[in-house]
Amino acid sequence: MANTSATLDKKTLLWMYETMVVIRKFEESSKREADAGKLRGMHSSIGQEAVPTGISAHLRDDDYALGTHRSHHHCIAKGVDLNEMMAELLGKATGTNKGKGGTMHIADINKGMLGANGVVGSNIPVAVGAALSAKVKGNDSVSVVYFGDGAANQGSLHEAMNLASIWKLPVIFVCENNRYAESTPFEYSVAGESVAKRAEGYAMPGVEADGQSVLEMWEVGKEAIRRARAGEGPTLIEAMTYRYHGHFGADDPLNYRTQEEEDYYEARDCVEQLKNHILDTGKATEEELASLDEKAGVSVSAATKFADESPFPLPEELTTDVYVNV
């Protein structure tokens, strides 16, 4: 019998747990690096770990993922190397992008990470192109694009959904609805107060999911990716989630949202929920989870040390990579 989220095997559950813990520890460490002035500000993904983790459980290295300005969690869930990611954050030569892209632009084509992107909505049509490439080449790779509730109002999403639908492309549009576009509340900016419903106009399934439940993300991701691989076309998933921190380092979110709201979401923390599920169902022991916590801590510390000790790019790198051939 095929897995459902209620009967998930131990290996998948522990992979998801470890991935989310690694993301959280990576973000905590990168915030410390930012506070120390080694990078000037970043967009923390803490709180949103479950969304790409549940989706990525179904992805292979030859599937594509594309992200946003807030994309560290997408990259980690897609398997991008932690050392190279942290080095990129610090602008080092050993970074994923040789220090040229930084926190908002991490890319690793070998892992199918086709790049985070700093322009809201900009990556969505690019994901359609990656899916087109898979279709034309005749393989069953799929393309996942993450974007926020803010990007739901960009024309690029609508044009991309239409194109993906008429061409039946293997795209999974994942809206991480964390309720805020910078300081602008979702209920103000999104007409109809649903992103998922917009799928109807483009003749594709639109699914709303609890983005704080990695099990639910796993479940909806499974069906969307099955559809895509089977050539049945795109799906739009609206994952209801929450970022615990401000839009970026210096932003105090209590200028636009309440403490009660923050408490509500933190009480439904995605890592804690999965931990409780694993323990309640007896899939693993406290000790096993603790050892994964420790392993994650060690990996992130090692990545941070690697980044700190790595060299900066040489001055001549300023003008390399502008063209393939000059």
Added chain:
Amino acid sequence: MKPDVLKKQAWKSQGPPSDKTRKLTFIQAVNEAIRQAMREDPTVIVMGEDIAGAPGREEQGFIDAWGGPTRLTKGLIQEFGPERIRDTPISEAGFVGAGVGAAATGLRPLVDLMYAGFFGVCADQITNNAAKMHYMFGGKVNVPLTIMTNIGAGANSAAQHSETIYSVFAHYPGLKCVVPSDPYTAKGLFISAIRDNDPVIIFNHKLLMGMRAGPEVPEEPYEVPIGKANVVQEGADVTLTGVGYTTQICIEAAAELSQQGYSAEVVDLLTVSPMDEETVLESVKKTRRIVIVDEDYPRCSFASDVSALVAEQAFDYLDAPPCRVTPPHTLVPYSLALEPLFIPTVERVVAAATEVLQ
């Protein structure tokens, strides 16, 4: 006919004019300019992402959570309300296009495009509509739209959030492009731009935001004329031209050159389009040498335009070829080790000036 909501908020005289001046930051100067422009003309509205912040949550006690990405519009919503200070969704094509339409039909919108690099999202609205409507419609429709946008490297923000790309817009006839260099010119250019009947784009450099240097800022509204450069300091040996942030670089470079015994004239270009050719030519005919300092990409750029102007129209006066100090033809790097190599520096300007002075 004006909507009722605009009539209600018409400016009431605040008393006799004042001739007082004081030090303001760039942000304060811009904020005051917008406030005064809105007071004097009820058709002025402002649109953009998070220009107030927390929209729709006034009743929960949240208002003005951001006041703009760089706080340029802080405090305006309390005076003018959400009808005139309009937070927008992240929909640049939508709200810049709406700015064009509103401008063509009787409002004077000021639209905030957070970073110049985001123009890509709404380029059609700026280049095909804002720039062309007046001409295509036989001069019968005006588009008094003002767009303000952030430019500049130096904030570790990588290639999409750091561009200084006014040359792209200057390429289009129909658009006016201005670049303030300090708080004084910021206030005056904002007032001029909002009052102007053509579409004007104001490029604010990120590194100038906290700056208080330059002349004191008058309390009263005043205009810095669009299309006019300013000779910041006179000199005899070499002309240094700057635009926005690079004007500050030129002023510092001139001070260093003076210690070496050279007298540099600093011309703050202020308007990228239409260019004040006369001031540049007059200066270079006097000094016979020019160093053009610009942070935009060097190819097909404003700096190359100034260089061509001087070469074509002042050739016989020149003692050295025109010299440009710009970034190399590359994109803005993220790494803190590379980014400073992109931006023109005082040292590079002094070195270039010394070279043309040999």
